[in-house]
Amino acid sequence: MAGGQERILRGRIRSMQATKKITRAMELIAASRIVKAQQRVQAAVPYSERITEVVKDLAASGGNTNSPLLAGRDEIKTTCYVVLTADRGLCGGYNAGAQRAAEGEIKADVLAGKGYEIIPVGRKAESYFRFRGYNMGRSFGGFSDNPGYADAKEIGQHVIELYTSGQVDRVELVYTRFISAGSQEVVLRPLVPLSKDTVAGGDGRPAGAGEGASSSYEFEPESDAIFDALLPRYVEARMYAALLNAAASEHAFRQRAMKSATDNADDLIRNLSIIMNRARQDSITTEIMEIVSGAEALGSGDQMDTWMVDLDLGTGFDQRSVRL
Amino acid sequence: MSTNHLTVEVVSPERLVYSGEATMVITRTIRGGEVAFLPGHAPFLGALEENHTRVFLVGGQVEDLAVHGGFVEVSNNTVSILSDNAELGSTIDVERARLAKERAEERLRHEHDAEVASALGRAHARLTAAGVSL
Numbered sequence: 001m002a003g004g005q006e007r008i009l010r011g012r013i014r015s016m017q018a019t020k021k022i023t024r025a026m027e028l029i030a031a032s033r034i035v036k037a038q039q040r041v042q043a044a045v046p047y048s049e050r051i052t053e054v055v056k057d058l059a060a061s062g063g064n065t066n067s068p069l070l071a072g073r074d075e076i077k078t079t080c081y082v083v084l085t086a087d088r089g090l091c092g093g094y095n096a097g098a099q100r101a102a103e104g105e106i107k108a109d110v111l112a113g114k115g116y117e118i119i120p121v122g123r124k125a126e127s128y129f130r131f132r133g134y135n136m137g138r139s140f141g142g143f144s145d146n147p148g149y150a151d152a153k154e155i156g157q158h159v160i161e162l163y164t165s166g167q168v169d170r171v172e173l174v175y176t177r178f179i180s181a182g183s184q185e186v187v188l189r190p191l192v193p194l195s196k197d198t199v200a201g202g203d204g205r206p207a208g209a210g211e212g213a214s215s216s217y218e219f220e221p222e223s224d225a226i227f228d229a230l231l232p233r234y235v236e237a238r239m240y241a242a243l244l245n246a247a248a249s250e251h252a253f254r255q256r257a258m259k260s261a262t263d264n265a266d267d268l269i270r271n272l273s274i275i276m277n278r279a280r281q282d283s284i285t286t287e288i289m290e291i292v293s294g295a296e297a298l299g300s301g302d303q304m305d306t307w308m309v310d311l312d313l314g315t316g317f318d319q320r321s322v323r324l
Numbered sequence: 325m326s327t328n329h330l331t332v333e334v335v336s337p338e339r340l341v342y343s344g345e346a347t348m349v350i351t352r353t354i355r356g357g358e359v360a361f362l363p364g365h366a367p368f369l370g371a372l373e374e375n376h377t378r379v380f381l382v383g384g385q386v387e388d389l390a391v392h393g394g395f396v397e398v399s400n401n402t403v404s405i406l407s408d409n410a411e412l413g414s415t416i417d418v419e420r421a422r423l424a425k426e427r428a429e430e431r432l433r434h435e436h437d438a439e440v441a442s443a444l445g446r447a448h449a450r451l452t453a454a455g456v457s458l
Contacts, residue, residue, distance in 0.1 A: 237337055
């Protein structure tokens with residue numbers, strides 16, 4: 001019966017509407033979080049600018065620093081990739097972008113006969129690389145949409161530990177940089193060791209060059225001790241900036257993905273409604289045809305004038321008399 | 325920039341905690357003890373202990389802050405304090421700090437633990453910054 005099809009379509013439309021409500025809510029939530037995440041990125045700028053300046057000043061006037069974090073290794077045997085993704089899906093190509101970038105680098109390393117280790121940050125990266133049997137180190141997760149400095153600190157310390165203990169010879173950071181709400185890009189940035197140009201080309205803008213001619217500083221305690229304490233903080237600050245960028249990007253991706261899901265649901269609902277209306281019209285027409293032909297069969301032909309017939313035209317219509 | 329004022333900025337990774345104009349800043353460096361900066365101070369870089377930092381504002385008031393470690397850089401009459409964690413005295417939960425202090429003291433009576441000692445240091449810095457006499 002045609003009425004059955006109508007009911008099925010009605011059910012599909014209803015479920016589509018429920019889905020649309022969910023995606024719409026997620027879109028709005030993501031949109032409001034982008035703003036907050038952006039503010040957090042902004043709020044972290046003064047600290048990272050200052051600490052970059054201090055590192056520069058110290059490097060310029062301290063000079064004789066031979067901190068392990070500054071000295072690059074001659075031979076790079078093992079590279080550590082810190083891959084920043086989300087904890088959850090439903091954010092379009094966000095996770096895939098960072099994962100693919102990291103995977104490409106790793107394949108190149110493997111081809112060149114070098115070792116690698118992945119530090120996945122965010123549950124999606126962890127399951128992705130675990131499923132594919134990659135060589136993974138410690139993983140972090142559970143804070144991708146709202147990272148705190150403590151999280152950055154934990155990752156930073158772990159990475160520094162890996163580097164200073166000699167397990168890895170350099171650390172690269174793969175994350176999605178937030179440029180604006182409309183554009184984000186996956187970037188690969190060296191994190192450890194810090195080279196002179198790492199310090200110069202960090203996440204912040206390039207610092208005001210040569211302002212006030214790096215004057216001779218007084219140190220308390222001596223410069224080496226400060227340097228040793230400062231560099232880990234610097235790594236953590238960069239880690240934090242990357243986490244914040246990644247979180248803002250995640251929300252932007254999710255908003256876009258959910259917006260297109262909502263639009264798509266709208267389209268589907270419109271199409272299904274048209275099909276449903278047509279099906280309903282068809283069934284009504286068929287019913288009328290049946291009744292008319294039934295009436296004709298009953299009438300012996302001589303009294304063709306007026307028949308009052310009650311029609312039940314189903315939902316949307318009252319019981320109504322039709323004059324045939 | 326006026327030469328008899330210091331521009332003070334206290335920043336933590338998550339936000340700018342405080343900024344203002346001051347006539348003097350007192351803080352405490354590792355192994356150096358308390359140090360006061362006046363306008364015209366020579367360029368200075370120091371690592372900080374957990375401490376109660378006082379910023380003497382131009383208007384005569386004093387801004388108290390609990391600074392939990394970090395660095396101070398002084399140059400061109402600008403004092404920047406970079407700290408993992410810094411709090412304004414007015415925002416400190418005195419009751420909580422007092423409890424933390426008692427807990428830490430209690431534990432330190434039995435065993436020496438660097439973590440507990442630094443928790444005690446934090447509680448001290450908080451309490452003095454909140455204007456509680458110990």
